[in-house]
Amino acid sequence: MLRYFIPILFLLTVSPLSHAQACKFDDVTFDSDFSGARLDSCEKLAKHQYHIGILPENEPVNPSPWFSFKLHSEDAAKVQIKLTFNGNNPRYLPKLSTDGIHWQNIAFDTKGQAMWLSVNTNTKPVWISAQEIIDNQEYDTWLNALQAQRPGISVETLGQSEKGRPIKALVKQSAQNKEWLVIIGRQHPPEVTGAMALFAFSESLLLDDTLGDRFFNRFNLLLVPDVNPDGVETGNWRHNANGVDLNRDWKNFAQVETRLVRDKMASIVENGGKIVFAIDFHSTFHDVFYTMPQEHDLAPTPLMTDWLADLEAETKWVFKTVNKSASSPDRGIFKQYIADHYKVHGVTYEVGDNTNRQLIPYVAKQAAKALVDNLLKVEPAAFYVTQK
Structure with missing residues (x-):
């Protein structure tokens, strides 16, 4: 059973991204302004619940979905994130860092081909990444x-x-x-x-x-x-x-x-x-x-x-x-x-x-x-x- 799943009843916002852009929803911001980042689209599903879409550079491609982005909020919040990979299964177990250098495993769950995360955020950014970043x-x-x-x-x-x-x-x-x-x-x-x-x-x-x-x-x-x-x-x-x-x-x-x-x-x-x-x-x-x-x-x-x-x-x-x-x-x-x-x-x-x-x-x-x-x-x- 998916730990953080909430039925999606409506789509509030869609924000397609290119490399090194920010995606802001109310008090929560996703950033891809660093080397090795990959974050292709953002959707707000509900309060403090978001869908992050990850796309390959081109197709056909070996399905090894890489994702990497920063996240922060204006106030302390628990943010739920749904990750999807253009119809592919996830490959990597997600990691979290508070400085982009030191990494720890982060709890996750899956439903079908989607990966779900729950992250505590505040004004200090955290990095979410498929693997440790070596740029x-x-x-x-x-x-x-x-x-x-x-x-x-x-x-x-x-x-x-x-x-x-x-x-x-x-x-x-x-x-x-x-x-x-x-x-x-x-x-x-x-x-x-x-x-x-x-x-x-x-x-x-x-x-x-x-x-x-x-x-x-x-x-x-x-x-x-x-x-x-x-x-x-x-x-x-x-x-x-x-x-x-x-x-x-x-x-x-x-x-x-x-x-x-x-x-x-x-x-x-x-x-x-x-x-x-x-x-x-x-x-x-x-x-x-x-x-x-x-x-x-x-x-x-x-x-x-x-x-x-x-x-x-x-x-x-x-x-x-x-x-x-x-x-x-x-x-x-x-x-x-x-x-x-x-x-x-x-x-x-x-x-x-x-x-x-x-x-x-x-x-x-x-x-x-x-x-x-x-x-x-x-x-x-x-x-x-x-x-x-």
């Missing part, structure tokens, strides 16, 4: 902090997104090293738990001396953590500013964002480097590693199974390592491109939407450690296949 500015701050803490790091701009936002890359390179690990993330804007894992995984390589010193004695790193800054900025469900799923564009390269990463990897090879492994961070309904089948004959063949077996051995007391292998040669997926073009392993590291926030960095750090251990066991010649 483009947070990536800039994070990259700058890494650069300040680890010698030899450079942060460069590969180019501009469709809407002119910088696509930034962290590069850690030693002239004598020829082998490269590639990390990318945020092809899909709502997939915040994947971003959390990427942060922890990358920090383990870059800031943990017991791990990083061993790794960077042999390998270089290319890290592009925010491949879709336009989608992140506008709270897209899945796509970039052109309405394209970037993780389906690694065959046609019709989008500038994928071309920029592709061209950076190509320049590494043209200058004598070797792409030896690549990992792409995402989120889905549960934790899973999507890998390439062993019969794909990638160099070296046992690397992936050995890595995930070591991760399983270290984390099995609290985490189940799930490995799903599949080849999708016509879908334009990043890991497939790595396998087909460079003949080495690519993996999609998927983190569950609702995975415990304490568990995510723990597993990611253990994954980084196990990967380094296994990469260092591989003789350099094993990676030296012909790369296009």
Whole structure:
């Protein structure tokens, strides 16, 4: 039974919204004036009861409805909110923040495809969001902090997104090293738990001396953590500013964002480097590693199974390592491109939407450690296949 359901007898007000506009009803205001916001329409149903409509950036689209908005009232009030998602089911469990930084789960209920919330408000705004907000500015701050803490790091701009936002890359390179690990993330804007894992995984390589010193004695790193800054900025469900799923564009390269990463990897090879492994961070309904089948004959063949077996051995007391292998040669997926073009392993590291926030960095750090251990066991010649 829906906890906060009240029959809708009449519609008092309808207020369609665009990005970064306010929606005011009597003493209650909804705002979308921040990075990552998504709030497409408002309706007042009754006193202190409102309907918020969330639309995708375009259709067809993977149904991963992202919502994020601020709410405040002139006087203390208990506000009931009905969220609908253009005929789609909700995906994310709602979060609340009083500062846009620290988040907590918020009680909710559902009726059909609608989600209902009850929020206590006053003059101080609260944020309501599908997941924690990790916006483009947070990536800039994070990259700058890494650069300040680890010698030899450079942060460069590969180019501009469709809407002119910088696509930034962290590069850690030693002239004598020829082998490269590639990390990318945020092809899909709502997939915040994947971003959390990427942060922890990358920090383990870059800031943990017991791990990083061993790794960077042999390998270089290319890290592009925010491949879709336009989608992140506008709270897209899945796509970039052109309405394209970037993780389906690694065959046609019709989008500038994928071309920029592709061209950076190509320049590494043209200058004598070797792409030896690549990992792409995402989120889905549960934790899973999507890998390439062993019969794909990638160099070296046992690397992936050995890595995930070591991760399983270290984390099995609290985490189940799930490995799903599949080849999708016509879908334009990043890991497939790595396998087909460079003949080495690519993996999609998927983190569950609702995975415990304490568990995510723990597993990611253990994954980084196990990967380094296994990469260092591989003789350099094993990676030296012909790369296009």
